[in-house]
Amino acid sequence: MFDVIHDVHLTTGHGGRDRILYEVKKKYANVTRLAVKTFIELCENCQLKQTTSRKSLIVKPIISDCFNARCQVDLIDWQSSANKHGYKFILNYQDHFTKFCILWPLKEKTAVAVAKELTDIFCLFGAP
Structure with a gap:
């Protein structure tokens, strides 16, 4: 054998x-x-x-110490469920400290459209 x-x-x-x-x-x-x-x-x-075992990456958490110090913006594709008003995307703005989310509908996913909506959010809460 x-x-x-x-x-x-x-x-x-x-x-x-x-x-x-x-x-x-x-x-x-x-x-x-x-x-x-x-x-x-x-x-x-x-x-x-065979390769030797690699050191694993050290993951460091993002630490925010107050509201609106750091935020995250994601775009959600909603084209398959577009509504009658023509909104195809959702802008998700989330504060890292409080996890507070703002969901904003978008008709198109362009830099100009996203910048306009972010400007509106910054006018409400201030820029991070």
Whole structure:
């Protein structure tokens, strides 16, 4: 069984467990997944090829200490449910500190339309 797995492993270019198992099962029976996994763990080339574990990214939360210090703007596509007035998008303005949301309908998703509505919001609450 070792020779069979070895030959297929080399012909697949040091292929992974599932690829080797697929190729072996075309010609041979009773070759287990565990046998293929063990073979790959003993292959020096495959072990050298594996990357070392990468350090995970450190996620830093966005901290706001007062209302309107930081905000987030998202556009929601509502074209499939456009109403009779022609509004196809929703502008979602959210304050990070209080999570307060303002939803504003938009007829089009252009920079000019978004800037106009943001200006209206800034006139109500002030700019962040």
